[in-house]
Amino acid sequence: MCRLVCDAPEAQIGFQAVLDRDQESGILVFGSVVTNVGQGYDSQTGYFHPKTNGTFVFTWHLGSSTQSVVASLEVNGEEISTTTYAYYSGSSSFAILNLNPGDSVGLRLLNGTANKAFTMFNGWRQNSGTLPVYPRLL
Numbered sequence: 001m002c003r004l005v006c007d008a009p010e011a012q013i014g015f016q017a018v019l020d021r022d023q024e025s026g027i028l029v030f031g032s033v034v035t036n037v038g039q040g041y042d043s044q045t046g047y048f049h050p051k052t053n054g055t056f057v058f059t060w061h062l063g064s065s066t067q068s069v070v071a072s073l074e075v076n077g078e079e080i081s082t083t084t085y086a087y088y089s090g091s092s093s094f095a096i097l098n099l100n101p102g103d104s105v106g107l108r109l110l111n112g113t114a115n116k117a118f119t120m121f122n123g124w125r126q127n128s129g130t131l132p133v134y135p136r137l138l
Helices: none
Strands: 014-018 032-037 054-064 068-074 080-086 090-100 106-112 120-125
Touching: 054 068, 054 080, 054 106, 068 120, 080 090
Parallel strands: none
Antiparallel strands: 014 032, 014 120, 054 090, 054 120, 068 080, 068 106
């Protein structure tokens, strides 16, 4: 269930989700969805599915208070990036990916326990074109 903004024009796509429980292995399912503009993130499966072609930015922070954690970002089941998070800490990473409708993006926990208090997953479509120009403030 989305708690904030969930519907938007097709060009606007983005999500922020956090773990709602500790998880030990497999695709991390971020059950607490803060934002899901464009409805691309599935809180039942843990996967993001783009509805349009584009360049997408993903960031994530994983951590554990009791052990080291190893996780990988996957696209269509293929490992794109693997990161190790040290004992009693957390770490963040990011990826910029060209995606198409039908692709699936998720974070797979390979080792350790991801704690809900330390773990989140974010993604958005990087819009192209020129940025709006705003009047200069005096």
